[in-house]
Amino acid sequence: MDYSNLRRQAASMKKSLFDQGYLDEQFCQVEDLQDEASPNFAEEVVTLFFKDSARLISNIEQALEKYPKDFNKWDAYMQQLKGSCSSIGASRMKSECMSFRDYCGQGNIEGCMKSFQKVKREHGVLRQKLEAYFQLLRQAGPAGAATRPAM
């Protein structure tokens, strides 16, 4: 298959991720850090993020069960996840984390639960999309090709 075509696909996928608000500028920052020394840096970071955020999500899940109505605790856990989201610029997920924290502040259990489900959903969707994106990039050839103009 034509590499440049794949690259174009990857680029448009990335653009749509931005357009739909899944990602923000921080993601570009991470991609920009990629260099010869670590050609797969962005993907490594994203992989690490999903691994760690899955852990954080299950922490929250446990906290919701184990400490009913302990909004401070919930909030603290969600704070961690929110911080993690900011690392790769997972902006939709991050804003859902924020609304969870708002519900915590209001003491709204139902809101928290709903919001948490949304967080999980966002997490899953983003994972899928980013996996597809990096797969495209890998197919497109040498790392960084997607960000450079086709030769």
Add this chain to the structure above:
Amino acid sequence: MALADATAFPYGLRVLVVDDDPTWLKILEKMLRKCSYEVTTCGLASVALQILRERRNKFDIVISDVNMPDMDGFKLLEHIGLEMDLPVIMMSIDGETSRVMKGVQHGACDYLLKPVRMKELRNIWQHVYRKKMHEVKEIEGNDFCDDLQIFRNGCEGLEERGLFMRADSDTMRKRKDVDKDNTDQDSSDGATVKKARVVWSVDLHQKFVNAVNQIGFDKVGPKKILDLMNVPGLTRENVASHLQKYRLYLSRLQKQNEERIMGAARQDFSHKGPSDNLNLRNSFQEQPGNGANGFQHSSQKIQAQSNMLDPHLEDTKIVVPLKVPDKNRTPVSDVIDPQNVTSASPLGGVLSFERMPLNQDRKPSETMILECQSWSGSVPPKQFMQYPKHNHERCDLLGDYSCLPKPDLEHPITPGHLYAPPPLVSMSCSMEGDVRDFSDVKPDLLGCMKSLSPALTCTVDSVSAQLSDSVVTSTNIDQKFSSVEGLSSGKDCHFDQARNQAPLLTSEEASTICGTDLACLPDDLSGYQLGLNGIDLFQCNDAMMLHGLQNNWYDDPELSSEIMEFPLLDGCLFA
């Protein structure tokens, strides 16, 4: 060391990054490497501390996240400040002013918000450089070190005296000791110009802590600790400096705990546990100018001044309202008279507070103390002291601003203020105890704070009062603050009775203070914190006394204000 090679700097800057989030850790590491820094990462604060202890002097700067599961980033910051004296940059996802403020208060040299950018990280070398610069200056500028030392001695003396008084025993004898001590040091200052930097290793610190525990925290003095520690080469100054750091550290911890209890809003409220009488703790902290080279103060001078002051003190004691039998309590040491500070130094503000200690150990005040003890009956006066800050690091200095303004101030203080010509004097006053009394104290403070000139920044850190009697009037507070006001405005500076009853003590010297050149703050950030804690609030239950006051806060509608409104105080400080 990376700094040794000037051309290479800042490349190779040794950075320790602490963050519990592995993704961020990876990103930060990469970013820092791209800046050609030498990076070590660490996911736990406790591990970070361990690394720093084991590899002492192997790092130039620490970047730490605030929210970490094993240890609060602020606590880590405390430890680093206390033990290794490194610049620390805090970062967090939230940019809440109160949090940033807290970081700065705890001694962070910078506070970054996530997502952190490369360009911000590229620039962090400046904190290391700044620190080195000051260290060099510190050594070069030993001339003013002398002065500072004298200045410090005065304060240390105060400290000890205060502690002795607290111990309520043998005041006289110990006072003499202290005096002797001071003179010894004064005479040796010329010789011992350069203060060797002591690295407080874990062991050394442990020894120190052991000594403190052995002596009892209430009775510690640098000298006692030094004797107990028995470490060759360690000087009293070193110990004193560390003791001060240690105290600040503990008090911050305490504060933090209290905050937790009292709720988030009340950040600076320090309600210090069990104190059986009313205590007004003022601490004036000031960032001296260029290495504080304005300390032209000689102890003799101070002495002279305080001698001048003495009769006056006597006066105040005699004056009418106080003379109510039985119940009346004397001002213990409410007699800091800024106007007496004639030092024509840029640090006039500070120096004025320095006088405080001296007052205390002069004869009259001594008698006053004794009297007070008898007068107050079962309630022995207590004095809280703080050391002048010895170490000259900026970060620590900032850390010392334990009473920085709240986030929601109208005119929040920015670091820039620290470099502005007028010195930043923060004053914190804390009276210990009962909630009920806060409201008593507050309105007046408010009033007088409002009138403060912008040159002077005062923060009423915490006010709490506890008295056995139901009516508590902390009149002194008011007037003390007004004296501060006077300080800045160049007008009369009176303290309490001085204002009401002893007009003889007016402004001759006050003007000197105000006239002093305060413009040399910028570079050297060596901080000196003057503990004015010795000011025991004088307690009077006499209604007559109240009438004598210029601002009778019982008339103030604000009286009804409750603790929760207390932050208002700070809000007005900068108005």
